[in-house]
Amino acid sequence: MSDISLTIIDKAGTAHALTAGSGQNLMHLMREHVDMTIGTCGGEISCGTCLVQLGDGWAGGSVSVDEQDMLEALDAAPGCRLACQLSLEPTAAGITATIVAD
Amino acid sequence: MDKTFPESATLDRGYDKIPLPFGWFAVAASEEITVGDRKTFRYFGTEFVIWRGEDGQLRAVDPFCPHLGAHLGVASEVVGNDLRCAFHHWTYNGEGGVTEIPYTRFVPPKLKRSCLPAWPAAEVDGLVYVWYHPNKGAPKWEVMALPPCPEGEWVEEERHEWSVNIHVQEITENGQDHAHFASVHGVPGAPSGEFRLDGWVRRNIVEATMNTPRGPMHGKIDNFATGPGQTITQFIDVTHVVLLQTVTPIDRENTHIRWKLYRQSNLSDGKMRVNQARMRDLVKQIVQDIPIWNAKRYVPNPLLVEGDGPLLAYRQQYARFYDFESDAAAE
Known part of the structure; x- marks a missing residue:
């Protein structure tokens, strides 16, 4: 299993270079290595604390109705996703994800 | 209620081998749940909570708040047509959807739809019925009402x-x-x-x-x-x-x-x-x-x-x- 390199930018603007395996959940990865205050609901699409702005190169795959409704309720900008709904894929290699501040 | 225990209560009477059937079952007389009341009922080997909103309609849900597990029949309050959990004041409608959370920016859409299993409830001829189905299957028939009275009422x-x-x-x-x-x-x-x-x-x-x-x-x-x-x-x-x-x-x-x-x-x-x-x-x-x-x-x-x-x-x-x-x- 090849590791995927990516960059996470935290709420203070600091960049964190990480590597993770394919299939890794992005919210769990960020909570473990970058910011333990995100992912309050654990992936139930009910808190919105793991909102990320994905950089060019990877859109994160399909968006469920629950996630879409939550993105709209959060008034999220285009290109934003809930990290808890994202599993890393090889095509995500090299992307930057910015944690959106409240 | 008269309750008599059999002398053979320790013997195997075969009832653990028969499941409980699905169907409409009476659980209370209408007047036992007045407007603004909420009550816990124990039937079907489980519990559920019924309340009557200010519109007079009955609503029934599973007993535990999916948020952090409080029993919705304990210290909860009927607010309008909804039931407010005592623990963190999450408020539920009769479909099990969250209508209010007092401390978060908005009610998450997924929770607004439904996150608490609801029980179909009906009220016919002065009795309160719920639809029991172990897999929460939808009702397959309607509650039967009294036949028309041939003379008078x-x-x-x-x-x-x-x-x-x-x-x-x-x-x-x-x-x-x-x-x-x-x-x-x-x-x-x-x-x-x-x-x-x-x-x-x-x-x-x-x-x-x-x-x-x-x-x-x-x-x-x-x-x-x-x-x-x-x-x-x-x-x-x-x-x-x-x-x-x-x-x-x-x-x-x-x-x-x-x-x-x-x-x-x-x-x-x-x-x-x-x-x-x-x-x-x-x-x-x-x-x-x-x-x-x-x-x-x-x-x-x-x-x-x-x-x-x-x-x-x-x-x-x-x-x-x-x-x-x-x-x-x-x-």
Whole structure:
């Protein structure tokens, strides 16, 4: 299993270079290595604390109705996703994800 | 409620091998839940919470708040038509959707739709019913209402309830057990008549000899059951008595029986006396049945002889109420 390199930018603007395996959940990865205050609901699409702005190169795959409704309720900008709904894929290699501040 | 434990309570009576059937079951009298009330009920081996909103409608949900597990029947409050959990003031509507969380920016859309399993509830003829299905399958038929009164209107004359130590299936099976009418109830002659099983409905119409103050009298008994929880029986001779019986599983070994007995309005004194005797006789009969029910065992392969009645046909139909995977719609 090849590791995927990516960059996470935290709420203070600091960049964190990480590597993770394919299939890794992005919210769990960020909570473990970058910011333990995100992912309050654990992936139930009910808190919105793991909102990320994905950089060019990877859109994160399909968006469920629950996630879409939550993105709209959060008034999220285009290109934003809930990290808890994202599993890393090889095509995500090299992307930057910015944690959106409240 | 009278509760009698059998002497054989430690013996295996076979009830842990029969599941609980799906269906509409009575769980309360309407007046037990007034506007703004919420109550916890224990039936079907579980609990659920019912409340009545300010619009007068009943709503029923699973007992535990999916947020952090508080019991929604404890210290919760009815707010408008919704129920507010005591623990963090999350508020739920009757579909189990969250309508308010006081400390977060907005109610997450997914939780707004539904996150707390709701129970279909109905209110018919002064009784509160819930639809029980172990997999939360949708209702397959509607709650049965009293038949139209042929003259005047129905008057509720008596109400009774019993908690019986037996599986719910066995109580309504008793009606198909022809031979016990003579031995247990001393009813002269075995009833004869038509017996129909159709979809979710069971109907017996028998010409029978019923005891009255003036001695045995010939009449018609029309027994109509829809699903496992509800039977309406009409006793028709010189007068017309309706018995609404509901049977509700408390668990696999205990069943709550409710009776509502109705008569026609504007009866002569003579007919009133016949009615009262009929009702007394019916109550006497179930009181004769109960000690046997409280201690009997379920026999999956009974030894039956001619004259026993259509018990196996009854069981064959009843098995439909255990078909939990089927999506068969109302028939």
